[in-house]
């Protein structure tokens with residue numbers, strides 16, 4: 156439980172340790188139907204297990220039965236809990252999902268499975284600002300793939316924290332990155348008029364093929380990362 160306003164609790168879930176059916180009792184009929192609409196079993200599991208674990212943790216933090224948790228969404232689909240200060244955000248990719256909670260600071264989290272160099276070559280110029288792209292291309296070849304996914308998750312975590320998601324193009328943000336510690340340097344003020352102060356952190360989820368990051372709207376958050384090993 157995030158015990159004070161500076162504490163951020165991050166949970167990492169290995170999805171293949173879970174089954175959809177185990178989490179069924181915590182899901183509403185429409186949450187279950189949404190998960191089952193995916194054709195591939197791995198996608199069904201990603202959707203059902205993420206929602207189930209999210210509800211189990213919220214239930215614990217709010218001391219409410221999971222079935223009484225009511226979600227709201229902003230206009231871009233960012234979920235929140237009606238009339239509660241508790242903040243959360245989730246992300247999933249490949250075999251992992253990451254869930255982050257804070258008592259009151261808005262936050263965004265992102266995890267990405269590191270993909271091929273071809274994907275990096277296709278995306279880098281599109282998602283990096285011109286200044287970021289120049290710095291990125293100056294990195295040694297061997298460092299670029301890992302670094303690209305670190306930058307990508309940092310930028311997406313800010314956009315998820317703000318709540319716009321990718322309705323705002325990631326190149327509208329300018330961040331510092333390796334070898335400097337990550338920082339949000341600027342944002343396009345036309346698209347994000349009042350970005351505020353965000354603290355950025357790359358997260359290690361304990362698997363070399365994944366990059367992850369969190370953005371918290373707070374000056375000095377204390378971030379605790381744990382692996383979720385509870386089953387229903």
Ligand SMILES: CC(C)(COP(=O)(O)OP(=O)(O)OC[C@H]1O[C@@H](n2cnc3c(N)ncnc32)[C@H](O)[C@@H]1OP(=O)(O)O)[C@@H](O)C(=O)NCCC(=O)NCCS
Nearest residue numbers: 205230231232233234245246247265315318319320321322
């Ligand atoms: C949010 C978004 C960036 C997620 O991208 P992604 O890399 O595919 O997915 P992630 O795994 O990182 O995150 C998905 C989770 O983020 C949360 N989320 C959804 N929209 C969000 C938003 N705008 N901001 C923050 N979080 C959001 C949800 O909990 C979602 O999990 P769920 O689908 O299991 O409920 C992308 O879906 C997006 O840009 N959405 C907004 C675009 C828009 O304008 N939507 C309008 C229709 S509602």
